Amino acid sequence: MKKVFGWILVLAVLGVGALWVVNVYNGLVEQEETVESAWSQVENQYQRRADLVPNLVATVKGYASHEQETLEGVIEARARATQITIDPSNATPEQLAAYQRAQGELGQALGRLMAVAENYPELKANENFMNLQSQLEGTENRCTIARQQFNETARQYNTIVRRFPGNIVAMIFGFEKKPYFEADEDAKHAPKVEF
Amino acid sequence: MKTFFRKIVLFVALLTGTMVQSAEYTPSTVPDPKKEGQQYYVSNPDAILSDSDVVFLNRCAARLEAQTQVELCVVALGSIGEVDCFDFCYELFQRWGIGGKNKNTGVLVCFVLDSHDIRIMTGTGIEGVLTDARCASIIRTEMVPSFKAGRYGEGLCLGALAIYEECTDGEAPEELLNMKSVTNRGSYGDDDDDDEDDVTTVNLVVWGLVLLFFLSTFIAVWLDRPKCPNCGKRKGKLTKKDVHTHANYKHGGSGICYYKCENCGHEWNKPYTTPKLTHSSSSSGSSSSWSSSPAGSSGGSWGGGSTSGGGAGSKW
Numbered sequence: 337m338k339k340v341f342g343w344i345l346v347l348a349v350l351g352v353g354a355l356w357v358v359n360v361y362n363g364l365v366e367q368e369e370t371v372e373s374a375w376s377q378v379e380n381q382y383q384r385r386a387d388l389v390p391n392l393v394a395t396v397k398g399y400a401s402h403e404q405e406t407l408e409g410v411i412e413a414r415a416r417a418t419q420i421t422i423d424p425s426n427a428t429p430e431q432l433a434a435y436q437r438a439q440g441e442l443g444q445a446l447g448r449l450m451a452v453a454e455n456y457p458e459l460k461a462n463e464n465f466m467n468l469q470s471q472l473e474g475t476e477n478r479c480t481i482a483r484q485q486f487n488e489t490a491r492q493y494n495t496i497v498r499r500f501p502g503n504i505v506a507m508i509f510g511f512e513k514k515p516y517f518e519a520d521e522d523a524k525h526a527p528k529v530e531f
Numbered sequence: 532m533k534t535f536f537r538k539i540v541l542f543v544a545l546l547t548g549t550m551v552q553s554a555e556y557t558p559s560t561v562p563d564p565k566k567e568g569q570q571y572y573v574s575n576p577d578a579i580l581s582d583s584d585v586v587f588l589n590r591c592a593a594r595l596e597a598q599t600q601v602e603l604c605v606v607a608l609g610s611i612g613e614v615d616c617f618d619f620c621y622e623l624f625q626r627w628g629i630g631g632k633n634k635n636t637g638v639l640v641c642f643v644l645d646s647h648d649i650r651i652m653t654g655t656g657i658e659g660v661l662t663d664a665r666c667a668s669i670i671r672t673e674m675v676p677s678f679k680a681g682r683y684g685e686g687l688c689l690g691a692l693a694i695y696e697e698c699t700d701g702e703a704p705e706e707l708l709n710m711k712s713v714t715n716r717g718s719y720g721d722d723d724d725d726d727e728d729d730v731t732t733v734n735l736v737v738w739g740l741v742l743l744f745f746l747s748t749f750i751a752v753w754l755d756r757p758k759c760p761n762c763g764k765r766k767g768k769l770t771k772k773d774v775h776t777h778a779n780y781k782h783g784g785s786g787i788c789y790y791k792c793e794n795c796g797h798e799w800n801k802p803y804t805t806p807k808l809t810h811s812s813s814s815s816g817s818s819s820s821w822s823s824s825p826a827g828s829s830g831g832s833w834g835g836g837s838t839s840g841g842g843a844g845s846k847w
Contacts, residue, residue: 474663481840
């Protein structure tokens with residue numbers, strides 16, 4: 337009798353252990369999904385910004401055709417930024433930093449373009465330009481929020497992955513820490529144009 | 532004497548209340564209009580907007596919600612300190628959860644007086660209708676001109692009307708268009724004084740009330756003193772109180788009060804009774820409740836929506 341009882345106990349403990357592992361695994365999967373959807377939000381907003389560029393460049397060209405350097409700078413920065421793609425399931429901090437840098441450069445190029453546009457009152461008063469400008473500001477804000485939300489979900493995921501004893505499960509099944517967006521001071525908000 | 536003390540406390544509270552008028556707000560200290568009831572959409576703690584403006588905005592927002600399930604929230608604050616208006620609005624939007632949880636069609640309009648900020652923040656569900664560009668143009672054409680002229684209430688009302696028309700894709704109803712807050716569009720000059728007058732009259736009324744309370748306490752104290760049956764002067768003073776029975780839930784209390792006149796020295800006594808205690812009120816019925824809660828004070832709430840930071844904002 338004792339022997340059988342012993343075996344039953346062992347099985348019960350193993351069963352509970354297995355259930356716990358399943359729980360933690362599912363939690364990790366869910367959280368990773370959340371992170372990936374937050375990442376796709378980030379990508380969407382950056383893409384939205386990139387999509388504004390052709391129209392913006394064309395509008396500015398109509399009034400400020402001499403500003404070739406600035407316009408070309410924006411076009412090039414956009415090309416570089418749209419080239420980098422990241423797979424969120426195995427992104428490294430370096431990859432993310434490179435992505436952020438490229439996007440930051442586009443943001444700066446756009447900032448220079450907007451500053452240049454300041455010198456052309458007819459351009460500033462143009463309806464299309466004003467619309468594009470407000471869209472650009474709006475998109476920059478959305479990018480900021482998307483980055484914040486991504487960082488938040490990534491933080492939650494990383495906490496689960498690193499905490500003991502959940503980190504054992506994470507290690508077994510190959511869940512790794514996700515990188516963060518670093519605080520980006522100059523790209524925080526769109527260049528505000530004061531009338 | 533208890534009532535006297537309470538009145539003094541209220542006087543001090545009122546005094547400090549008027550002095551703390553332009554506090555710096557954080558997303559956690561901005562008063563939530565839904566706490567007063569589901570039919571309130573406007574937070575106006577610094578009285579920047581007049582009563583008629585608030586009525587208009589509430590009505591506009593109520594009709595908008597009834598027709599399109601869009602939850603419009605208008606917040607007008609004196610100061611938010613050094614905080615960036617965008618960050619403030621985002622936090623406030625997320626904290627209150629403006630807009631339906633599934634539809635996410637919430638709109639926050641935030642006006643800050645000292646930093647000259649105006650921002651419209653849209654929920655993810657209404658972004659397609661209230662695009663960033665459209666929000667920017669509403670701010671530019673409907674709101675900023677009025678703000679620059681000092682007519683803050685009018686600017687916000689015109690903006691709310693524009694938002695209403697954009698969301699319902701049509702003309703605003705007659706009822707809204709005819710309300711005073713938006714028909715003043717086009718008349719210059721007199722409206723500047725209106726806002727000034729509103730603020731000063733409010734202040735006058737408040738101080739008048741304060742003075743009244745002060746006076747009433749003195750009168751109450753003076754009348755409290757019993758009349759001496761001997762010389763007729765109100766100089767009686769309570770020297771001893773003989774309690775025969777205390778009031779409880781079964782029966783009232785009774786006893787005898789002994790008085791002495793400070794003028795002629797005459798002494799007399801007077802029996803008294805106190806009423807039976809009841810469960811609904813803990814204090815004796817000599818003072819009425821000071822704060823009256825509005826009908827439907829069970830409070831409401833916003834729908835639990837969120838924003839992705841869209842919309843537009845500008846300085847004015």
